[in-house]
Amino acid sequence: xxxxxxxxxxxxxxxxxxxxxxxxxxxxxxxxxxxxxxxxxxxxxxxxxxxxxxxxxxxxxxxxxxxxxxxxxxxxxxxxxxxxxxxxxxxxxxxxxxxxxxxxxxxxxxxxxxxxxxxxxxxxxxxxxxxxxxxxxxxxxxxxxxxxxxxxxxxxxxxxxxxxxxxxxxxxxxxxxxxxxxxxxxxxxxxxxxxxxxxxxxxxxxxxxxxxxxxxxxxxxxxxxxxxxxxxxxxxxxxxxxxxxxxxxxxxxxxx
Amino acid sequence: xxxxxxxxxxxxxxxxxxxxxxxxxxxxxxxxxxxxxxxxxxxxxxxxxxxxxxxxxxxxxxxxxxxxxxxxxxxxxxxxxxxxxxxxxxxxxxxxxxxxxxxxxxxxxxxxxxxxxxxxxxxxxxxxxxxxxxxxxxxxxxxxxxxxxxxxxxxxxxxxxxxxxxxxxxxxxxxxxxxxxxxxxxxxxxxxxxxxxxxxxxxxxxxxxxxxxxxxxxxxxxxxxxxxxxxxxxxxxxxxxxxxxxxxxxxxxxxxxx
Numbered sequence: 012x013x014x015x016x017x018x019x020x021x022x023x024x025x026x027x028x029x030x031x032x033x034x035x036x037x038x039x040x041x042x043x044x045x046x047x048x049x050x051x052x053x054x055x056x057x058x059x060x061x062x063x064x065x066x067x068x069x070x071x072x073x074x075x076x077x078x079x080x081x082x083x084x085x086x087x088x089x090x091x092x093x094x095x096x097x098x099x100x101x102x103x104x105x106x107x108x109x110x111x112x113x114x115x116x117x118x119x120x121x122x123x124x125x126x127x128x129x130x131x132x133x134x135x136x137x138x139x140x141x142x143x144x145x146x147x148x149x150x151x152x153x154x155x156x157x158x159x160x161x162x163x164x165x166x167x168x169x170x171x172x173x174x175x176x177x178x179x180x181x182x183x184x185x186x187x188x189x190x191x192x193x194x195x196x197x198x199x200x201x202x203x204x205x206x207x208x209x210x211x212x213x214x215x216x217x218x219x220x221x222x223x224x225x226x227x228x229x230x231x232x233x234x235x236x237x238x239x240x241x242x243x244x245x246x247x248x249x250x251x252x253x254x255x256x257x258x259x260x261x262x263x264x265x266x267x
Numbered sequence: 268x269x270x271x272x273x274x275x276x277x278x279x280x281x282x283x284x285x286x287x288x289x290x291x292x293x294x295x296x297x298x299x300x301x302x303x304x305x306x307x308x309x310x311x312x313x314x315x316x317x318x319x320x321x322x323x324x325x326x327x328x329x330x331x332x333x334x335x336x337x338x339x340x341x342x343x344x345x346x347x348x349x350x351x352x353x354x355x356x357x358x359x360x361x362x363x364x365x366x367x368x369x370x371x372x373x374x375x376x377x378x379x380x381x382x383x384x385x386x387x388x389x390x391x392x393x394x395x396x397x398x399x400x401x402x403x404x405x406x407x408x409x410x411x412x413x414x415x416x417x418x419x420x421x422x423x424x425x426x427x428x429x430x431x432x433x434x435x436x437x438x439x440x441x442x443x444x445x446x447x448x449x450x451x452x453x454x455x456x457x458x459x460x461x462x463x464x465x466x467x468x469x470x471x472x473x474x475x476x477x478x479x480x481x482x483x484x485x486x487x488x489x490x491x492x493x494x495x496x497x498x499x500x501x502x503x504x505x506x507x508x509x510x511x512x513x514x515x516x517x518x519x520x521x522x523x524x525x
Contacts, residue, residue, distance in 0.1 A: 019358045043381045101280045108281055111498035113457040115464065116472070116491045119479030123301055198371040203461045206376070213374075221377045229377055236374035244369030 045226040053227035054234065062216070067235050070201060070212040073129055074239070077136025078197045082190055085141045089148020089189075090179070099149070106145060114139040115203050122208050132204045139200040140193040147189030151182035187251045194247055198240045213239070303485040312489035321474070321493050328463065328471040329497050331387050332455040335394025339451060343399050344444055347406035348436075357407075364407070368400050373458065376465060390462050390470070397458045398451035405450065409443020410436060442516050445509045452505055456498045471497070 028047050035046035057063035092099045118135055125131035155178050163173040205214025213235050220228030285305060291297045292304045303311075315321040350357040376393070383389035413436060421435045463472025471494050478486035 016358070019355065020362045023359050023363055041381070044378070100276055104278050104281045105284060109495075111453070111502065112491055112495035113460050113498070115457065115461050116475045116487075116494060118464070119476065120301060120484070120487065123479075195369060195371070199373045199457075199461070202371055202373045202376075203465065206465055217374070217377060233374045233378070237370040240371040240374075241366070241369050 043226050045230050049227045050230045050234065053225070053231045057228065057231055063231060063235055066211070066213045066216045066232070067239055069129075070205065070214070070236070071239050071243075073132050073205075073212065074136060074197045074201045074243070077133040077201070078140050078194060080133070081137035081140030081197070082144045082193050084137070085144030085189070085193065086148050086186065089145045089186075090152055090182070092145075092149045093152020093182070094174075094178075102145075102149075106142065110142050110146070114142075115200055118204055118207060127208055128210065132201060132209070135204055136197045136200050139196045143192040143196055144186075144189045147185045147192075148182070151185035151189075152178060154185070155181040183255055187247070187255070191244065191247055191251075194243055195240070198236070198243075202236060300482060301484055303488065307485040308488045308492075311483075311485040312492060315486065315489055316493075321471075321489065324469060324471045324474045324490075325493055325497055327387070327469045328456070328459055328494070329501070331390045331470070332394050332452075332459045332501075334387075335391040335459070336398050336448075336452055336455040338391070338395045339398035339402050339455075340448060342395075343402035343447075344406050347403045348410055348432075348440075350403075350407050351410040361407075364400060364403050368404055372396050372400070373461065376462060380466065385466055390459050390467070393458050393462050394455040397454050401450040401454065402444075402447040405447030406440065406444045409446070410440045412443070413439045441513050445505075445513060449502070449505060449509075452501055453498055456494070456501065460494055 031040075031044070032047050034040045035044065040046075054063070088098075088102065092102050114135065117138065118131075121131040121135050121138075125134055159177050159181060160173060163177045168176065201212075202214050205212045206218055209215045209218075213232050216235070217229050217232035220226065220230075220232060288302070289305050292302055312321070346360070350360050372393075375396075379389045379392055383392050417435055417439060418431060421431045426434070459470065460472040460475075463470035464476045467473045471490055475487055475490040475494070478484070478490065
């Protein structure tokens, strides 16, 4: 029964891969689509030469550095804005004004301010991550059930205790939803910045492979990007599970 | 008077920011080539709207984004319905969508350009694939989450499958379908702009890139503002559409939007 279930889950991806390989070998597909076997070969080659691990490490470092800066600011400012009406009134109009603008459009301006390479990419990722993290944090604090806060205060908890033991845990599920969206954003922005102004990293590996007509290398870069995006999401979800034991019942994240 | 005061308290930070910008520029505290004065930005914006250049690029971008988005909605919602109503089908496609969800689809950009060329087709295809994931996942979870009691009640009253679909399942799933659409629509705009920035000769992403490389930053900011306006208007329209269709439930705060 379990084997059958596994087969049902795997049949579509495996079938697609086999179809890809077979059509490429039969010469139906154009060469730029490469083939799974040659991609695996290039994957092994680039891993042994150290190019792929180096590029992945560099891209991960940029994405995480930007993510931590942007998400850190987003969570802290979001929590403050959720608590203080004055801060809220100051930040809200600015956020609603800047939020609909895709942050990637600032890429070329950032390139001129921070120079080509890692600093401008980290800054851009941080900017792109800030908004999807800030907005949920701000709403999460506001939507904490007031009864919990009153109960805490009634039992004599000082404001700091109420904040860390009542408000933050109650806001945490929504906070994690924002972090997840922010994490997804960071990879999109990083990819575009490495493709447009980059000289290193996975995005550059993809462009480089494409320009050298080594389409297998291009696909290795794509696979590498998919891997770091997917793995980072899983790590965040694992953190979420351990942080929110018992709070995740019936939510979307439970399934995804 | 009190209303006016409330209005000022609610919005004062935007003029404050603009004032700070203007002061920085006019005192020369920040290199003015990167930060043109507000007057220059306004001149660029109004001029380029009046002569139709920005309008034309905006029409290209919005057209691509909407085409990809609409296609994703037309394909995604029935797919999600089929996945949740046919268990085998659901088991077959669930991994594809749940594992593919956190994968950055943008990495496929070179492949898409090879297949669909550099023009509108590849941009629309990209918007489609980016929108498809949130639409399918949220609709799927929404339809799966319909309480069986509702379906049993309808079956008990002798409703056939089509009637159940139309009168019970669709209304029950609409809020989550719209939640997915609301995540997808801004994504479509972002993805189209990004791909236009990487390579194209029209659209707002192209407009912003070309004026950046020419160091005409008043035009760059005019383009960025136009993109923001397009995204904002599209989102508002979808919100209006939602409240016209889903009359029985108030919209939730949009904190899960991308």
